Amino acid sequence: MEKKIGAYLCKGCGIGEALDFKALEGVVTKEFKKPVKSHECLCGEAGLAVIKADMEAGEVTLPVIGACSPRVMTDRFMFPGMTPIRANLREQVIWSHPAGDEDTQMLGEDVLRMFMTQATKVNSPVPYTEGEFSTTILVVGGGFAGLTAAREAVKAGHDVLLVEKKATLGGHAASWSAIVPSKPPYHDPETNPLPKLIEEVKASSAIRLVTGATVTKTSGMPGKFQVELSDGSSHTVGAIVLATGFRPYDATKLSHLGYGASPDVVTNVEMEAKLSAGKVHTHAGAAPKSVAFIQCAGSRDPNHLPYCSSVCCSVSLKQAIQLTKADPDVMVYVIYEEMRTPGVTEEFYRAAQEAGVIFMKGKASKVEGRHGITVTVADELLQQDVPLGPLDMVVLATGMVPNSTDPDAPAQEYGAELLNADINPYPTEGDYKPAASAPPGGSLLNLQYRQGPHLPMLADGFSDSHYICFPYETRRTGIYACGPVRRPMDMGEAHEDAMGAVLKAIQVIRNAAEGMAVHPRAGDLSYPKINLNACTKCRRCTVECPFGAIDEDEKDYPVVNPTRCRRCGTCMGACPVRTISFDNYTVEMLSSMVKAVNIPDEFDEKPRILIIACENDAYPALDMAGIAGHQYSSFVRILPVRCLGSMSALLISDALSVGYDGVVLMGCKPGDDYQCHFVKGSAMAKERLSKISDTLKSMQLEVERVTMVDASIADSARLPKVIDELVAKIDAVGPNPFKGF
Amino acid sequence: MNAISPNPSRAYDLNFARYVYENIDGGERLRMCMQCGACSGSCPIGQQMDHGPRKLFMMIRAGMKEAVLTSNTIWNCVSCYNCVVRCPRKVPITYILHDLANLAVREGFDAAKKADNARFAKAFMWSARKYGRTDERLVTGIYYFSFGLLEGMKRGMGNQKIALNMIKTKRMHLGMPHAIKAKDELQNILAKAQEIQDRHGKGA
Amino acid sequence: MSRTLTYYPGCSSQASAVHLDKSLRAILPPLGVQLRDIDDWNCCGASVGHIEAGHLANSALSARNLANAKAAGPEDVVTPCAACYLNTHYVNESIRGSETLKGDLNEALGVVGKSYDGSLHVRHICELLVTDIGMDAVKAQVKKPLTGLKVAGYVGCQTVRPFANTERANKFDSYDDPTFLDDFTQACGAEALPFKMRTHCCGGSVSVMSPDKGLHLIKELLEEAQKLGADVISTPCPLCQTNVEMYQPEINKRFGTGFNIPVVFYSQLMAVAFGLDPVKDAGLDQNIIKSDKLLGR
Amino acid sequence: MSDKPKSQTVLVVGGGIGGISAALEAAECGAEVVLIEKAPTLGGRVAALNRYFPKMCHPTCGLEINYQRIKKNPRIKVFTMAEVSGISGSKGDYTVTVTTTPRHVTPACTACGDCAKVAASEVADPFNYGLAKMKAAYLPHAMAFPMRYVVDPSVVGTPEGQAIKAACKVEAINLDEKPESFALQVGAVIWATGWKPYDPKNLTMYRHGEIADVITNVEMERLASHDGPTKGHILKPSSGEAPKKVALIQCAGSRDLNHLAYCSRICCLASMKHAAYVREQYPEAEVDIYYIDIRAHDKLEAFYQKAKADPGIRWIKSKPSRIEKGASGEPVVCGENTLSREVYANAYDLVVLATGMQASAQPPAGAQLDDYGFVVSEEGVFGAGVATGPLDVSMSVQSATAAALRAVQAVRS
Secondary structure, three states: OOEEEEEEEOOOOHHHHHOOOHHHHHHOOOOOOOOOEEEEOOOOHHHHHHHHHEEEEOOOOOOEEEEEEOOOOOOOEEEEEEOEEEEOOOOHHOOOOOOOOOOHHHHHHHHHHHHHHHHHHHHOOOOOOOOOOOEEEEEEOHHHHHHHHHHHHHOOOEEEEEEOOOOOOOOOHHHHHOOOOOOOOOOOOOOOOOOHHHHHHHHHHEEEEEEEOEEEOOOOOOOOEEEEOOOOOOEEEEEEEEEEOOOOHHHHHHHHHEEOOEEOOOEEEHHHHHHHHHOOOOOOOHHHHHHHHEEOOOOOOOOOOOOOOHHHHHHHHHHHHHHHHHHHOOOOEEEEEOOOOHHHHHHHHHHHHHOOEEEEEEEEEEEEOOOOEEEEEEEEEEEEEEEEEEEEEEEEEEEEEOOOOOOOOOOHHHHHHHHHOOOOOOOOOOOOOOOOOOOOOOOOOOEEOOOEEEEOOOOOOOOOOOHHHHHHOOOOEEEEEEEHOOOOOOOHHHHHHHHHHHHHHHHHHHHHHHHOOOOOOOOOOOOOEEOOOOOOOOOOHHHHHOOOOOEEEEOOEEOHHHHHHHOOHHHHHOOOOEEEEEEEOOOOHHHHHHOOOOOOOOOHHOOOEEEEEEEOHHHHHHHHHHHHOOOOOOOOEEEEEEHHHHHHHHHHHHHOOOOOOOOEEEEEEOOOOOOOOOOHHHHHHHHHHOOOOHHHHHHOOOOHEEEEEOOOOOOHEEEEEHHHHHHHHHHHHHOOOOOOO | OOOOOOOOOOOOOHHHHHHHHHHOOHHHHHHOOOOHEEEEEEEOOOOOOOHHHHHHHHHOOOOOOOHHHHHOOOHHHHOOOOHHHOOOOOOOOOHHHHHHHHHHHHHHHHHHHHHHHHHHHHHHHHHHHOOOOOHHHHHHHHHOOOOOOHHHHHHHOOOOHHHHHHOOOOOOOOOOOOOOOOOHHHHHHHHHHHHHHHHHOOOO | OOEEEOOOOOHHHHHHHEEEEHHHHHOOOOOHEEEEEEEOOOOOOOOOHHHHHHHHHHHHHHHHHHHHHHOOOOEEEEEEOHHHHHHHHHHHHHHHHHHHHHHHHHHHHHHHOOOOOOOOOEEEEEHHHHHHOHHHHHHHHHOOOOOOOOOEOOOOOOOOOOOOOOOOOOOOOOOOOOOHHHHHHOOOOOOEEEOOOOOOOOOOHHHHHHHHHHHHHEEEEEEEEHHHOEEEEEEHHHHHHHHHHHHHHHHHHOOOOOOOOOEEEEEHHHHHOOOOOOOOOOHHHHHHOOHHHHHOO | OOOOOOOOOOEEOOOOOOHHHHHHHHOOOOOOEEOOOOOOEEEEEEEEOOHHHHHEEEEHOOOOOHHHHHHHOOOEEEEEEEEEEEEEEEOOEEEEEEEEOOOEEEEOOOOHHHHHHOOOOEEHHHOOOOOEEEEHHHHHHOOOOOOOOOOOOOOOOOHHHHHHHOOOOOOOOOOOOOOOOEEEEEEEEEEOEEEEEOOOHHHHOOOHHHHEEEHHHHHHHHHHHHOOOOOOOOOOOOOOOOOOOOEEEEEOOOOOOOOOOOOOOHHHHHHHHHHHHHHHOOOEEEEEEEEEOOOOOOOHHHHHHHHHOOOOEEEEOOOEEEEEEEEOOEEEEEEEEOOOOOOEEEEEOOEEEEEEEOOOOOOOOOOOEOOOOOOOEEOOOEEHHHHHHHOOOOHHHHHHHHHHHHHHEEEEE
C-alpha cells in the first residue's frame, strides 16, 4: 500500500495561541508538499473524526499529529493497524518556552520538520515469524523450584522437559524433615511438600523427565531453542527455566568454628539429615542435652560469602524448635548477630522463643573441644565474653552458594573471561567484597552464543538482572532463572519465584511465535536487519548486544536471532557502517530528522544544539518539565531514541557537519548502579562518546561541543537548568564553522 | 539463705531461667523477650538501675541468679507500668520484677533485707496482716526504724514537717489504727495462702 | 435514675486521701450512683504487698474483698484508688483466667467459709464517669462553673496503664495521652491546660520510701505545671496527690525552687462546680496547699 | 480440557506496582485483563517514593515502561477511581460489582490545566501524605496515568465549581457525575490492594503530629522527592531549616504485638536509603539509626555494608521508648542503648519513624485472609504483592508475576 502522509495540527491547550499556525501549516505544505489540517481540539471526538475520515477515504495512511506528547492520548490517537507519528508541540514546545516568541515559533516548526521527516522514513515493521515454534518449556534442575516450575507449566497447558543432573529428583530439600512455615499462622514447621511434588511430577504425562543428565549444548532462540543433553538426545524447546538451586557453603573452610575438629560440630544440612532420620544424637550416640547454633557461619563474612544467605536464621529456628519438641529438657542456644526473620516469619521467631530457645546476640569467637564443646561468645548484651559449654553439639548455620555454574564440570576459559567482564552492579565499599572472578565450574546450559556459554551473573555469583521493577529481566531472552540460583531464598519464596519464571517462559513463547518483543518494548514487531553486503565484520554488534542476540557465522558475519532481540537498537548504534536497521528505526531516519532542522547562519546568533534523549527517562523528564512550566532554551532540538545505545556516533558528526553548535546526549546512569533498562545501552553510548574526540579533532571542532548528561526520569526540575548551562557553555565556544555548508 | 530456686552451675545453665518461667508471676512470657530495651528506656528511674529489666532478663537466661536477685533493678521499680505497655512482646515486666523481689526476700539474700522497698513492704504487710488495713503513720514509722534507732529518728525528724502537715489536714490518723472487724478471718486466709504458696514452693 | 454499686474505698480513704473519699461520696449521688461499701473491706496490698507476702498471699487480700463484695450482690465493684483498682482488678481477672489460681484462692478463702467465683466486674470510678455517666450528665450538675481556673490534669500511671495492652483492659482511655481528666476539667467549666506530662511517673511508693530516687520526677512535673501557669493540678490518684503536694517544700529546699501549687482530686473540682460546700463536701481544707480560688477566697 | 471457564477475563484489583505488574504479565500472555484502581491514577505507593533501594533509582522510571506497555496493549482495560463492592460466583465464573467515585472530569480532558488555574480553594494532597495542599481541580502528579485532571467533590455546587466548569474549553467537567456501579464477568481475580503506612497516631509514645519534626518514612520520601512539598530538599517541617542531626527509628509499629506483629521487611533498607538522602544533601549531617535487628536480607546486605562504611551514620541497637519534646520544641529520643546499657535522651533536628506496612484494603467476601489481614491465595482468587504480606518491590513484582500465572491457569481450565 502506498504511504500517504498527512499532518494534523492541534490548536488546543494553548498551542493555537502560542504558535503561528499559518507558518506551521506552511512547513507541511510548502516544504513537504503534504496536506495539513488544523483543529481546535484534535483529541476530541470532532478532531479525531477529521483524521478518521481522511484515513477511511484513503487520502492519508500515516498521520503526523502535531499536538501533545506521544506519552499522552496514546489510546485516542491509536488507529487500526498503525501508530501515528507524534510531533510534541505542547509539553516540549509551548509549555516550556514563551508563547508568541520568535524562537519558540522556530522550535515548533523544526519539531514539525523532524517528525514529518520521520514519517517519510518509517515503514511498517514486518515481524519475524519464520519456521516452527515450540511451546515446550525446558526446566533445568529437579529440586523444589524446578519441580514446581514443571508442575505449574503443565497446569498452564505446556509440555515440559525436565532435566536433573542427579539420578533422583528433589535436590537438597528432598530429605528435609520439615520446612519453614509459609502458610498462616506461620508458627509451626510445615510438612515437606517435596515427596508429594515428586509424585505429581512423575505422574504427569506432559512432563518428560530426564534424570542423570546435563545440558551439553543450547543454541537457537526463544520459540526454537535446540538443546542437546548428555544422554545424547536432542530437543526443541520454546523457553528455558533455570532452577539449578544452590549448594551449601563448604564447611571445611570453617575450621575456625570447630568444623572438622569435633564430630559434634555439624552443619545445618547435616543436622537436617539427623532430624530426618528421626533421632538426633551425638557422635557418641547419645541424645544431645545442649546444642548451640552459630549463625552466619560463612555468610556476611568478607572472607567467605559477602551476602546474607537469608534462610539460615529461619532454618535454625526450625531445627531448634524440632529439638525442643523432641526433648523439652534440651538447652538450645542460637548465637546470632542480627536475627533476620523478615515479614511474617517474625512469628516463627516468637515460636522458637516460646519453645524456650535462648538467643544470644554476639559472635562466636572460639569453638574448642572434641566432646563437650565450649563456644566462647562475645556476648554483646551481657557485655562480656561468655564460655558457653560444655555443649553436646554445635550446629553451623552455613549459607547458600548459587549453582550458577556446574561445579562438577570443567570451566570453559572463554566463558569465564566473558563473565568476569560483566557489569558489577553492586557497590564495593565497606566490608562487602564481592567475588573478584566468576565462580568455578562449567556452564549449565552451554549456550552456543557469541557472548559465551553462561547465563550472565552478578559479581556475587547469582544469576539475576538485579532489576527492582523487573526481577525477571534477563540478559538471555527466553531463559529465566528462579529459586536460590537467583537469590538466596526459602522454599516459600522459591515456589513463587518458580511460578513467576514459568509465566515469563510462557509469555516469551507466545510472543516469539508472533514476532513480538518481550519486555521492555513488549509487542514491538521490528527487529534488526543487517545488510551483509556492507558489513565489515567488525563484530561490534555481536559484542555489544546487551542480550547476546547476535551470533557470528563461520565466515564471521553477524547472524541475528530475532526472538532473542529486545529491540533496543544497541547494535544499530554500534555499527560503524550503518548497515543495521529496523523497519521503523534506522540511522538514516534519525540522521534525516537531525538534518531536517533549519540551521540559522552564524550571524543570526541563534545556536542550535541537538539533544539526543533516551525515550524512557530523559524524554519523559523533559515532558514533565513542561507540565511543571519549567522553561529552558529554545535553541535545543530534541531527538528521542529507543535507548542511547542505539545512537550511532555518526549521528553526532552528521549533526555537527550540518551546523549544529553542539550535541548533548541524555541517557540513564551507567556503571555499578546502572539504570538503563537495556542494561548497558547508556554505557555503550558513553564509550562511543569517549572515542569521538578524534572525529571532532579531524573536523577541527572543540570537544566541548559534545557532552553526555546522566538523566533520570525524576530530573524534570534539573534538566532545564542543565540545558541552559550547556547552551551557554557551547555558545561561549562560538558558532560551528560548518554552518551554512 | 534459703535456696528455693536452683543454682546454675555454669553460664547459660537454664535451670534458673526455667524456674523463673514456671514459677514467677508473668514469668512464662519472659522467654519472649527479644532484648529491644524498650523497658529499660521507658523506666522513669532507669538511670538509677544497675541493670534495668532488659539486661536483667538476659542475666536470668545466662543463669546469673545471684546477680539477678541482688540487683537493685528489682527494688527500684516504681510500679508505673510504662515498660509493660511499651513491651512489644507483651512481657508483664512489673509483675515479674515484683515477684523476683519476693523470691529474693524468700531466698534471704542480704540485699533483699537491706533494700528500702523490702523494708517498706515488710512494714506494710505487718500492718495489713495485723489490722487488715494499712496505717500510713505506723508503716512509715516501722519502715524508718528498720534502719536502726538513730537512722529512724533522723528520718522521722526529717519528715516532721510533712507529718505535721498531714496531721493538720486530718490526713494522718493519730488514735488507734483503723482495723477491720474480722482480723482473725483475714489472718487465717493469709496463713492458708502462705501455706499453699510454700507447698507450691513458689509465689503463685 | 439511680443505681447502686459496690464500693471499695481503700486504706487511703481513711488517711492521706480522705478528701477523695469525701468528695466522691458528695458528687456521685447527684450523678445517680449510690455507693455500698464492701463489708469489712481490707487492704489490697498496694504495690509492695507482693514483695513481702508473695503472689498468692497478696492475691488473697483482694480475694477476701471480692468474696465479701460478691456476697452482697452482683453489682460492679468500683474503686477510686489506682492501687486498689490495680490489685483488685488484676486478681479478679487472674481468677477468671486461671483455674489453678482460682482453686488456690478458694482453698484459702475456704478456711473461713468464704468463696469467690470470679464473676464480678472491677472498675475504676473514672471509667464509670467516662463510660456510664458521661460528661453531659456531669455538665448538667454544674451550678458554679469554675470559669477561668487553669487546671493541669495529672493522670499518673496506674489509672490508665496497667492493663492497657492486654485482654484484661478496661479500655477507657489512652495509656500515653489520656484525655478524660481534661474532659472532667472542662465539664466543670475550667480550662484544661495542655499538660504533656500527664502520664509521667511521680515515683509512687518509691518516692515515699526513698525520696532521693523520686523527687526529681515530681520536680519535673511541677516545673511543667508552673510553666503552663496552672492554678491547680488535678489528679485521680491518691498517691500522686500526696506525693506531688507534700513534697513541694522539700523540693523547694533541695532544688531551690518556689513551688506552691495546689494539688486536688478531680472529684473536689466537681464538688465545687456542683455548687457543693468547698469544705464539708469537697474537703478542700484537707489539702496542704490551699487553693484560694476553689475555696472562694 | 473440556470445560472451558465461562469467562477468560482476569480482574486485577489495585493499580500499584503489584497490580500493574500482574495485569501486564497476564495480558502479555494473551489474557484479557481489567485493572481497577481506587485512586485517580495508577502507580500506588511506589509513585510517591523518591528512589528505590539499593540502586537509588527512581520508581517512576519503571512505571513509565509499564505505562507504555499498558498504553500499547489493547487487552488491558483500566478503570480508575473504582473499587470492588462485591464478588459472587466461583473460579471461572465470577460476577464482580465495581463502584466508581465521580472524577467530575470526563475522558475528553486534555490535561491542559485550565481548570486548576481558576480553582481557588485547596484540599489535602494524599500524594504528599498531607504535607502539602493542592487545588480543588488537580492533576494528582506529573506522572499521573491516566493523564487526566480530577475535580474535588468539595467544589461541586459552589460558584468555584461553576468557574472551573466554565474554564474548560473542551467541556470535560461534569459536576453532576454520581457514583456508579457496574458488573463485570471475570474468570479469575487478583487482589493487589497493596498496603498503607501504619498510622503513627497509634504510636502515642512517638508523638507524631504533636512534635512537628517527627515525621514518618513515607513523608520522608515526599520531602526528598523533586516533586514533593519541598522540591526535594529535606527540611525541618517546624522551621524549614536544614537538619543537622537526624534520627531514624526502626520498627515504629512493626514487630510489636501492640501494633503490627510482623516485621515489615523493607523499613531497615528504606531507612538506610533515607540516611543516604540526608548524607547526600548535607554531608556534614549526622544520622543515627535506632534498630532492634538490621534486616538486610540476601544481597541487600551489600546496601547495609555500604551504609555501615559511612562514618556519618551511627547505629544504635535500641527500640526507643518514647520521644519527648525538648526545651525548644525539638524531638528528644529516649531509650536504652542495649549494647552499652546507656539510658539516653538524644535531641534531634528531625526524627523519622520507620512505620511499617499494613494491608490496605479488606477484600470483600471471596478472599481468604490471614490473621494480619493479608490475602491467602486460593482457587480463582489470588493475592499479589504486598496484599499477600510485607514485601519489597522486587518481591512484590515476583509475587505479582506468580499471581499472573495462577490467573492464566485459572482461566484456561
